[in-house]
Amino acid sequence: MNDNVKIPGQKSAPSSSSSREDAPSSSAASASAASPSSSAEALLTVEGLVKHFPIRTGMLRRQTGAVQAVDGLSFDVRPGETLGVVGESGCGKSTMGRLITRLLEPTGGKIVFQGHDITHLNTAGMRPLRRDVQMIFQDPYSSLNPRHTIGTIVSAPFQLQGITPEGGVKREVQRLLELVGLNPEHYNRYPHEFSGGQRQRVGIARALALKPKLVVADEPVSALDVSIQAQVVNLLDDLQDELGLTYVIIAHDLSVIRHVSDRIAVMYLGKIVELADRASLYSAPMHPYTRALLSAVPVPDPRRRGGKSERILLKGDVPSPIAPPPGCRFHTRCWKATERCRTEEPPLIELRPGQRVACHHPENAPDQAPDDPALGSAREAVEIVTAVPKAAEPAPEPVPEADPESAAGEPEGTDGAEGTDGTEGADGERRKQ
Protein backbone atom coordinates (compact mmCIF):
# COMPACT_ATOMS: atom_id res chain seq x y z
CA MET A 1 0.00 0.00 0.00
CA ASN A 2 1.22 3.44 -0.81
CA ASP A 3 2.02 5.61 2.18
CA ASN A 4 0.78 8.68 0.42
CA VAL A 5 -2.77 7.48 0.29
CA LYS A 6 -5.36 7.06 2.94
CA ILE A 7 -5.62 3.34 3.55
CA PRO A 8 -9.27 2.49 3.33
CA GLY A 9 -10.64 1.43 6.66
CA GLN A 10 -14.07 0.18 7.41
CA LYS A 11 -16.32 2.21 5.21
CA SER A 12 -18.82 4.27 7.10
CA ALA A 13 -22.34 3.71 5.90
CA PRO A 14 -24.02 6.65 4.23
CA SER A 15 -25.93 8.65 6.79
CA SER A 16 -29.28 7.63 5.47
CA SER A 17 -28.44 4.01 5.01
CA SER A 18 -27.68 3.22 8.63
CA SER A 19 -31.21 4.06 9.59
CA ARG A 20 -32.43 1.93 6.72
CA GLU A 21 -30.33 -1.02 7.85
CA ASP A 22 -31.38 -0.58 11.46
CA ALA A 23 -35.03 -0.13 10.73
CA PRO A 24 -37.09 -3.14 11.72
CA SER A 25 -37.88 -5.13 8.65
CA SER A 26 -41.50 -5.09 7.71
CA SER A 27 -41.13 -8.38 5.90
CA ALA A 28 -41.64 -11.51 7.86
CA ALA A 29 -38.86 -14.02 7.94
CA SER A 30 -40.57 -15.94 5.24
CA ALA A 31 -41.15 -12.99 2.96
CA SER A 32 -39.52 -13.19 -0.41
CA ALA A 33 -36.70 -10.80 -1.17
CA ALA A 34 -38.05 -10.32 -4.66
CA SER A 35 -39.81 -7.14 -3.63
CA PRO A 36 -37.69 -5.57 -0.93
CA SER A 37 -39.67 -3.35 1.38
CA SER A 38 -37.26 -0.50 0.63
CA SER A 39 -38.01 -0.52 -3.11
CA ALA A 40 -39.95 2.72 -2.86
CA GLU A 41 -36.82 4.64 -1.90
CA ALA A 42 -34.46 2.69 -4.15
CA LEU A 43 -32.54 4.34 -6.97
CA LEU A 44 -32.50 1.04 -8.85
CA THR A 45 -34.76 -1.96 -8.39
CA VAL A 46 -34.17 -5.26 -10.11
CA GLU A 47 -36.77 -8.01 -10.07
CA GLY A 48 -36.28 -11.53 -11.38
CA LEU A 49 -33.56 -10.44 -13.81
CA VAL A 50 -32.60 -13.16 -16.30
CA LYS A 51 -29.97 -13.33 -19.05
CA HIS A 52 -29.58 -16.53 -21.04
CA PHE A 53 -27.07 -16.46 -23.90
CA PRO A 54 -28.31 -18.79 -26.64
CA ILE A 55 -25.98 -21.51 -27.90
CA ARG A 56 -26.41 -22.07 -31.64
CA THR A 57 -24.95 -24.92 -33.61
CA GLY A 58 -25.04 -26.39 -37.11
CA MET A 59 -25.50 -24.83 -40.53
CA LEU A 60 -28.87 -23.39 -39.59
CA ARG A 61 -27.56 -21.94 -36.34
CA ARG A 62 -30.36 -23.57 -34.42
CA GLN A 63 -30.46 -22.86 -30.70
CA THR A 64 -29.42 -26.02 -28.91
CA GLY A 65 -29.05 -24.64 -25.41
CA ALA A 66 -28.32 -21.53 -23.38
CA VAL A 67 -25.73 -20.22 -20.97
CA GLN A 68 -27.79 -19.29 -17.94
CA ALA A 69 -25.48 -16.44 -16.95
CA VAL A 70 -27.98 -14.59 -14.75
CA ASP A 71 -31.04 -16.44 -13.56
CA GLY A 72 -33.55 -14.53 -11.47
CA LEU A 73 -31.77 -11.74 -9.59
CA SER A 74 -33.78 -9.48 -7.31
CA PHE A 75 -32.23 -6.60 -5.38
CA ASP A 76 -32.32 -2.87 -4.99
CA VAL A 77 -29.70 -0.16 -4.80
CA ARG A 78 -30.35 2.75 -2.47
CA PRO A 79 -29.27 6.33 -3.11
CA GLY A 80 -25.77 7.07 -1.81
CA GLU A 81 -24.86 3.48 -0.95
CA THR A 82 -22.30 1.09 -2.38
CA LEU A 83 -23.61 -2.36 -3.19
CA GLY A 84 -20.73 -4.80 -3.55
CA VAL A 85 -21.27 -7.86 -5.76
CA VAL A 86 -18.94 -10.77 -5.21
CA GLY A 87 -18.56 -14.32 -6.47
CA GLU A 88 -16.27 -16.68 -8.33
CA SER A 89 -15.34 -16.15 -11.94
CA GLY A 90 -18.20 -17.00 -14.29
CA CYS A 91 -21.00 -16.58 -11.73
CA GLY A 92 -22.61 -13.79 -13.77
CA LYS A 93 -21.35 -10.62 -12.07
CA SER A 94 -20.30 -8.80 -15.25
CA THR A 95 -23.45 -9.87 -17.06
CA MET A 96 -25.49 -8.43 -14.19
CA GLY A 97 -23.51 -5.14 -14.43
CA ARG A 98 -24.08 -4.92 -18.18
CA LEU A 99 -27.76 -5.66 -17.74
CA ILE A 100 -28.41 -2.92 -15.19
CA THR A 101 -26.50 -0.38 -17.30
CA ARG A 102 -28.50 -1.70 -20.26
CA LEU A 103 -25.46 -2.61 -22.31
CA LEU A 104 -27.16 -6.01 -22.61
CA GLU A 105 -30.79 -6.81 -23.33
CA PRO A 106 -32.33 -8.90 -20.52
CA THR A 107 -34.01 -12.21 -21.34
CA GLY A 108 -36.48 -11.68 -18.53
CA GLY A 109 -37.25 -9.72 -15.38
CA LYS A 110 -37.54 -6.02 -14.72
CA ILE A 111 -35.15 -3.10 -14.15
CA VAL A 112 -36.55 0.09 -12.65
CA PHE A 113 -34.35 3.19 -12.38
CA GLN A 114 -35.69 6.18 -10.46
CA GLY A 115 -39.20 4.84 -10.84
CA HIS A 116 -38.93 4.31 -14.62
CA ASP A 117 -39.06 0.85 -16.16
CA ILE A 118 -35.93 0.71 -18.32
CA THR A 119 -35.96 -3.05 -18.95
CA HIS A 120 -36.48 -2.89 -22.69
CA LEU A 121 -35.61 0.69 -23.62
CA ASN A 122 -33.95 0.91 -27.03
CA THR A 123 -30.84 2.98 -27.76
CA ALA A 124 -32.84 6.16 -28.35
CA GLY A 125 -34.90 5.60 -25.22
CA MET A 126 -31.76 4.97 -23.21
CA ARG A 127 -30.00 8.14 -24.39
CA PRO A 128 -31.19 10.46 -21.61
CA LEU A 129 -30.51 7.69 -19.11
CA ARG A 130 -26.91 7.32 -20.24
CA ARG A 131 -26.18 10.54 -18.34
CA ASP A 132 -27.40 9.04 -15.08
CA VAL A 133 -26.00 5.51 -15.34
CA GLN A 134 -22.34 4.98 -16.16
CA MET A 135 -19.96 2.07 -16.12
CA ILE A 136 -16.27 1.77 -15.22
CA PHE A 137 -14.57 -1.22 -16.80
CA GLN A 138 -11.98 -3.62 -15.46
CA ASP A 139 -9.20 -3.20 -17.96
CA PRO A 140 -7.91 0.36 -18.32
CA TYR A 141 -5.65 -0.86 -21.16
CA SER A 142 -8.40 -2.02 -23.51
CA SER A 143 -11.21 0.34 -22.49
CA LEU A 144 -9.42 3.49 -23.75
CA ASN A 145 -8.96 4.06 -27.49
CA PRO A 146 -5.16 4.21 -27.99
CA ARG A 147 -5.54 6.59 -30.96
CA HIS A 148 -7.39 9.25 -28.98
CA THR A 149 -5.91 11.75 -26.54
CA ILE A 150 -7.28 11.60 -23.04
CA GLY A 151 -8.88 14.99 -23.71
CA THR A 152 -10.87 13.44 -26.55
CA ILE A 153 -11.68 10.34 -24.48
CA VAL A 154 -13.01 12.25 -21.46
CA SER A 155 -14.93 14.73 -23.64
CA ALA A 156 -16.63 11.95 -25.67
CA PRO A 157 -19.72 11.80 -23.41
CA PHE A 158 -20.34 15.53 -24.04
CA GLN A 159 -20.12 15.00 -27.82
CA LEU A 160 -22.39 11.96 -27.68
CA GLN A 161 -25.01 13.77 -25.65
CA GLY A 162 -24.61 17.04 -27.56
CA ILE A 163 -23.86 18.92 -24.36
CA THR A 164 -21.59 21.92 -23.95
CA PRO A 165 -20.71 22.33 -20.31
CA GLU A 166 -20.49 25.76 -18.74
CA GLY A 167 -17.06 27.20 -19.47
CA GLY A 168 -16.54 24.93 -22.49
CA VAL A 169 -15.63 21.29 -23.00
CA LYS A 170 -11.88 21.68 -22.56
CA ARG A 171 -12.18 23.49 -19.26
CA GLU A 172 -14.64 20.90 -17.93
CA VAL A 173 -12.43 18.00 -19.04
CA GLN A 174 -9.46 19.59 -17.33
CA ARG A 175 -11.55 20.02 -14.18
CA LEU A 176 -12.48 16.33 -14.35
CA LEU A 177 -8.85 15.30 -14.82
CA GLU A 178 -7.93 17.30 -11.77
CA LEU A 179 -10.84 15.82 -9.83
CA VAL A 180 -9.47 12.30 -10.38
CA GLY A 181 -5.92 13.32 -9.50
CA LEU A 182 -4.46 13.74 -12.99
CA ASN A 183 -2.55 16.73 -14.31
CA PRO A 184 -4.96 18.81 -16.43
CA GLU A 185 -1.98 19.83 -18.58
CA HIS A 186 -1.85 16.24 -19.84
CA TYR A 187 -5.04 16.81 -21.85
CA ASN A 188 -3.25 16.12 -25.14
CA ARG A 189 -1.42 12.97 -24.10
CA TYR A 190 -2.28 9.45 -25.27
CA PRO A 191 -3.27 6.48 -23.09
CA HIS A 192 0.08 4.70 -23.62
CA GLU A 193 1.80 7.62 -21.86
CA PHE A 194 0.00 6.74 -18.62
CA SER A 195 0.38 3.96 -16.07
CA GLY A 196 -2.41 1.45 -15.38
CA GLY A 197 -3.63 3.38 -12.33
CA GLN A 198 -3.64 6.65 -14.24
CA ARG A 199 -5.55 5.07 -17.10
CA GLN A 200 -8.16 3.84 -14.67
CA ARG A 201 -8.44 7.44 -13.41
CA VAL A 202 -9.06 8.52 -17.02
CA GLY A 203 -11.84 5.89 -17.22
CA ILE A 204 -13.31 7.24 -13.97
CA ALA A 205 -13.14 10.85 -15.26
CA ARG A 206 -14.97 9.76 -18.42
CA ALA A 207 -17.63 7.97 -16.37
CA LEU A 208 -18.18 11.04 -14.19
CA ALA A 209 -18.30 13.58 -17.05
CA LEU A 210 -22.09 13.69 -17.21
CA LYS A 211 -22.55 13.76 -13.41
CA PRO A 212 -24.17 10.30 -13.20
CA LYS A 213 -26.29 9.16 -10.29
CA LEU A 214 -25.36 5.48 -10.52
CA VAL A 215 -21.91 4.16 -11.36
CA VAL A 216 -21.41 0.45 -11.99
CA ALA A 217 -17.73 -0.47 -11.63
CA ASP A 218 -16.79 -3.92 -12.92
CA GLU A 219 -13.61 -5.10 -11.20
CA PRO A 220 -12.29 -1.52 -11.13
CA VAL A 221 -8.97 -2.40 -9.50
CA SER A 222 -8.28 -6.05 -10.30
CA ALA A 223 -6.07 -5.22 -13.31
CA LEU A 224 -3.92 -2.86 -11.23
CA ASP A 225 -0.85 -3.44 -9.09
CA VAL A 226 -1.76 -4.01 -5.46
CA SER A 227 0.04 -0.79 -4.46
CA ILE A 228 -2.14 1.20 -6.84
CA GLN A 229 -5.40 -0.54 -5.92
CA ALA A 230 -5.73 1.35 -2.62
CA GLN A 231 -5.31 4.68 -4.41
CA VAL A 232 -8.10 3.94 -6.88
CA VAL A 233 -10.36 2.54 -4.14
CA ASN A 234 -9.77 5.71 -2.09
CA LEU A 235 -10.46 7.86 -5.12
CA LEU A 236 -13.81 6.12 -5.69
CA ASP A 237 -14.60 6.56 -2.01
CA ASP A 238 -13.73 10.27 -2.00
CA LEU A 239 -15.67 10.92 -5.21
CA GLN A 240 -18.72 9.23 -3.73
CA ASP A 241 -18.64 11.57 -0.73
CA GLU A 242 -17.95 14.62 -2.88
CA LEU A 243 -20.46 13.95 -5.64
CA GLY A 244 -23.10 11.93 -3.80
CA LEU A 245 -22.64 8.94 -6.11
CA THR A 246 -24.30 5.57 -5.79
CA TYR A 247 -22.11 2.60 -6.67
CA VAL A 248 -22.52 -1.00 -7.65
CA ILE A 249 -19.02 -2.41 -7.38
CA ILE A 250 -18.32 -5.85 -8.81
CA ALA A 251 -15.27 -7.74 -7.59
CA HIS A 252 -14.08 -11.26 -6.91
CA ASP A 253 -11.84 -9.98 -4.10
CA LEU A 254 -13.64 -9.94 -0.75
CA SER A 255 -11.02 -7.64 0.81
CA VAL A 256 -11.78 -4.94 -1.76
CA ILE A 257 -15.52 -5.53 -1.37
CA ARG A 258 -15.24 -5.21 2.40
CA HIS A 259 -13.54 -1.84 2.13
CA VAL A 260 -15.97 -0.27 -0.29
CA SER A 261 -19.39 -1.76 0.39
CA ASP A 262 -22.33 -0.84 2.57
CA ARG A 263 -24.22 -3.96 1.51
CA ILE A 264 -22.97 -7.04 -0.29
CA ALA A 265 -24.61 -9.49 -2.69
CA VAL A 266 -22.92 -12.86 -2.99
CA MET A 267 -23.52 -14.58 -6.33
CA TYR A 268 -23.17 -18.23 -7.27
CA LEU A 269 -23.97 -19.62 -10.72
CA GLY A 270 -26.24 -16.80 -11.83
CA LYS A 271 -28.10 -16.39 -8.53
CA ILE A 272 -27.79 -14.22 -5.43
CA VAL A 273 -27.29 -16.65 -2.55
CA GLU A 274 -26.88 -14.02 0.18
CA LEU A 275 -27.57 -10.30 0.40
CA ALA A 276 -26.70 -8.50 3.61
CA ASP A 277 -25.24 -5.39 5.14
CA ARG A 278 -21.48 -5.60 5.45
CA ALA A 279 -21.27 -6.07 9.21
CA SER A 280 -23.77 -8.96 9.26
CA LEU A 281 -22.19 -10.68 6.28
CA TYR A 282 -18.66 -10.60 7.65
CA SER A 283 -19.52 -11.32 11.29
CA ALA A 284 -22.16 -14.00 10.74
CA PRO A 285 -22.42 -15.22 7.15
CA MET A 286 -25.47 -17.40 6.59
CA HIS A 287 -24.84 -19.11 3.27
CA PRO A 288 -22.26 -21.93 3.39
CA TYR A 289 -20.80 -20.53 0.15
CA THR A 290 -20.33 -17.10 1.77
CA ARG A 291 -18.67 -18.77 4.72
CA ALA A 292 -16.31 -20.66 2.46
CA LEU A 293 -15.41 -17.49 0.57
CA LEU A 294 -14.81 -15.56 3.79
CA SER A 295 -12.64 -18.27 5.28
CA ALA A 296 -10.05 -17.45 2.61
CA VAL A 297 -9.92 -13.71 3.37
CA PRO A 298 -6.79 -12.44 5.10
CA VAL A 299 -7.41 -10.87 8.51
CA PRO A 300 -6.59 -7.18 8.34
CA ASP A 301 -5.99 -6.81 12.08
CA PRO A 302 -2.35 -7.66 12.91
CA ARG A 303 -3.28 -8.39 16.55
CA ARG A 304 -5.31 -11.35 15.34
CA ARG A 305 -2.53 -12.67 13.15
CA GLY A 306 -0.60 -15.58 14.48
CA GLY A 307 -3.75 -17.36 15.59
CA LYS A 308 -4.79 -20.71 14.22
CA SER A 309 -6.96 -20.41 11.15
CA GLU A 310 -9.36 -22.67 9.32
CA ARG A 311 -10.02 -22.48 5.65
CA ILE A 312 -12.85 -24.21 3.88
CA LEU A 313 -11.60 -25.39 0.52
CA LEU A 314 -14.44 -26.14 -1.87
CA LYS A 315 -13.64 -29.15 -4.00
CA GLY A 316 -14.34 -29.40 -7.69
CA ASP A 317 -15.17 -26.74 -10.21
CA VAL A 318 -18.18 -24.48 -10.43
CA PRO A 319 -20.72 -26.46 -12.51
CA SER A 320 -21.47 -25.28 -16.04
CA PRO A 321 -24.09 -22.52 -16.35
CA ILE A 322 -25.31 -24.38 -19.45
CA ALA A 323 -26.70 -27.16 -17.26
CA PRO A 324 -26.71 -25.92 -13.67
CA PRO A 325 -27.53 -28.42 -10.90
CA PRO A 326 -31.21 -28.74 -9.94
CA GLY A 327 -32.49 -27.49 -6.59
CA CYS A 328 -29.89 -25.38 -4.82
CA ARG A 329 -27.16 -24.71 -7.38
CA PHE A 330 -24.52 -24.92 -4.67
CA HIS A 331 -25.58 -28.37 -3.40
CA THR A 332 -22.94 -30.25 -5.40
CA ARG A 333 -20.17 -28.43 -3.48
CA CYS A 334 -21.88 -27.97 -0.11
CA TRP A 335 -20.95 -29.90 3.02
CA LYS A 336 -24.46 -29.39 4.41
CA ALA A 337 -26.39 -30.60 1.35
CA THR A 338 -29.48 -32.73 1.92
CA GLU A 339 -32.11 -34.37 -0.23
CA ARG A 340 -34.19 -31.20 -0.26
CA CYS A 341 -31.22 -29.16 -1.53
CA ARG A 342 -30.97 -31.50 -4.51
CA THR A 343 -34.61 -31.13 -5.47
CA GLU A 344 -35.94 -27.82 -4.17
CA GLU A 345 -34.47 -24.41 -4.92
CA PRO A 346 -34.28 -22.37 -1.71
CA PRO A 347 -35.85 -18.90 -2.01
CA LEU A 348 -33.86 -15.82 -1.00
CA ILE A 349 -35.53 -14.96 2.31
CA GLU A 350 -34.84 -12.51 5.09
CA LEU A 351 -33.84 -14.59 8.11
CA ARG A 352 -32.53 -11.59 10.04
CA PRO A 353 -33.31 -7.92 9.45
CA GLY A 354 -31.03 -6.77 6.65
CA GLN A 355 -29.79 -10.28 5.85
CA ARG A 356 -31.32 -12.47 3.15
CA VAL A 357 -30.15 -15.95 2.31
CA ALA A 358 -31.12 -18.70 -0.10
CA CYS A 359 -30.35 -21.84 1.89
CA HIS A 360 -32.28 -24.70 3.49
CA HIS A 361 -29.56 -25.16 6.11
CA PRO A 362 -28.07 -21.73 6.80
CA GLU A 363 -25.20 -20.99 9.11
CA ASN A 364 -25.90 -18.68 12.07
CA ALA A 365 -29.67 -19.12 11.70
CA PRO A 366 -32.29 -21.80 12.41
CA ASP A 367 -32.16 -24.76 10.05
CA GLN A 368 -35.04 -24.50 7.57
CA ALA A 369 -35.28 -28.28 7.07
CA PRO A 370 -33.75 -29.91 10.17
CA ASP A 371 -35.02 -33.44 9.55
CA ASP A 372 -33.90 -33.71 5.97
CA PRO A 373 -31.44 -36.57 5.33
CA ALA A 374 -27.92 -35.52 4.32
CA LEU A 375 -26.62 -36.41 0.88
CA GLY A 376 -23.77 -38.91 0.84
CA SER A 377 -21.75 -36.61 -1.39
CA ALA A 378 -21.83 -33.79 1.17
CA ARG A 379 -19.05 -35.37 3.25
CA GLU A 380 -16.70 -35.18 0.30
CA ALA A 381 -17.65 -31.67 -0.73
CA VAL A 382 -15.03 -29.69 1.14
CA GLU A 383 -11.66 -29.96 2.73
CA ILE A 384 -10.94 -28.07 5.93
CA VAL A 385 -7.41 -26.77 6.19
CA THR A 386 -6.17 -25.72 9.58
CA ALA A 387 -3.14 -23.50 9.37
CA VAL A 388 -0.96 -22.52 12.28
CA PRO A 389 1.21 -19.74 10.95
CA LYS A 390 4.83 -19.28 11.78
CA ALA A 391 5.47 -17.43 15.02
CA ALA A 392 5.88 -13.69 14.63
CA GLU A 393 9.12 -12.67 12.89
CA PRO A 394 11.83 -13.01 14.02
CA ALA A 395 11.01 -16.52 15.19
CA PRO A 396 13.69 -17.82 17.51
CA GLU A 397 11.39 -20.40 19.08
CA PRO A 398 10.21 -23.54 17.30
CA VAL A 399 6.82 -23.25 15.58
CA PRO A 400 4.11 -24.33 18.04
CA GLU A 401 2.24 -27.50 17.25
CA ALA A 402 -1.36 -27.27 16.04
CA ASP A 403 -4.02 -28.52 18.41
CA PRO A 404 -4.82 -32.01 17.12
CA GLU A 405 -8.26 -31.96 18.73
CA SER A 406 -9.56 -29.00 16.80
CA ALA A 407 -7.70 -30.04 13.67
CA ALA A 408 -9.85 -33.15 13.53
CA GLY A 409 -13.21 -31.55 14.27
CA GLU A 410 -15.99 -30.11 12.16
CA PRO A 411 -15.83 -26.54 10.85
CA GLU A 412 -16.23 -24.46 13.97
CA GLY A 413 -17.26 -20.96 14.89
CA THR A 414 -19.63 -18.74 13.08
CA ASP A 415 -17.43 -16.03 11.73
CA GLY A 416 -15.77 -17.16 8.58
CA ALA A 417 -13.40 -14.20 8.76
CA GLU A 418 -12.30 -14.93 12.32
CA GLY A 419 -8.90 -16.38 12.67
CA THR A 420 -8.02 -16.41 8.99
CA ASP A 421 -4.77 -14.82 8.10
CA GLY A 422 -4.19 -15.75 4.52
CA THR A 423 -1.07 -17.75 5.32
CA GLU A 424 -1.89 -20.58 3.03
CA GLY A 425 0.84 -23.13 2.97
CA ALA A 426 2.38 -21.83 6.18
CA ASP A 427 4.17 -24.21 8.49
CA GLY A 428 1.83 -26.24 10.61
CA GLU A 429 -0.81 -26.51 7.92
CA ARG A 430 -2.78 -29.70 8.19
CA ARG A 431 -5.64 -31.00 6.19
CA LYS A 432 -8.70 -32.80 7.33
CA GLN A 433 -11.87 -34.07 5.77
Ligand SMILES: Nc1ncnc2c1ncn2[C@@H]1O[C@H](COP(=O)(O)OP(=O)(O)OP(=O)(O)O)[C@@H](O)[C@H]1O
Ligand atom coordinates in the same frame (compact mmCIF):
# COMPACT_ATOMS: atom_id res chain seq x y z
N1 LIG B 1 -21.75 -12.82 -24.72
C1 LIG B 1 -21.77 -14.01 -24.15
N2 LIG B 1 -22.13 -15.11 -24.85
C2 LIG B 1 -22.17 -16.33 -24.27
N3 LIG B 1 -21.86 -16.57 -22.98
C3 LIG B 1 -21.48 -15.51 -22.24
C4 LIG B 1 -21.41 -14.19 -22.78
N4 LIG B 1 -21.00 -13.35 -21.79
C5 LIG B 1 -20.83 -14.12 -20.69
N5 LIG B 1 -21.11 -15.40 -20.95
C6 LIG B 1 -21.06 -16.53 -20.03
O1 LIG B 1 -21.90 -16.22 -18.94
C7 LIG B 1 -21.34 -16.71 -17.73
C8 LIG B 1 -21.20 -15.56 -16.76
O2 LIG B 1 -20.18 -14.68 -17.25
P1 LIG B 1 -19.79 -13.32 -16.53
O3 LIG B 1 -18.68 -12.70 -17.30
O4 LIG B 1 -21.01 -12.52 -16.31
O5 LIG B 1 -19.26 -13.84 -15.13
P2 LIG B 1 -18.35 -13.11 -14.05
O6 LIG B 1 -18.84 -13.55 -12.74
O7 LIG B 1 -18.33 -11.66 -14.32
O8 LIG B 1 -16.93 -13.74 -14.34
P3 LIG B 1 -15.53 -13.02 -14.51
O9 LIG B 1 -15.18 -12.49 -13.16
O10 LIG B 1 -14.63 -14.12 -14.97
O11 LIG B 1 -15.76 -11.96 -15.55
C9 LIG B 1 -20.01 -17.35 -18.09
O12 LIG B 1 -20.21 -18.74 -18.23
C10 LIG B 1 -19.68 -16.74 -19.43
O13 LIG B 1 -18.90 -17.62 -20.21
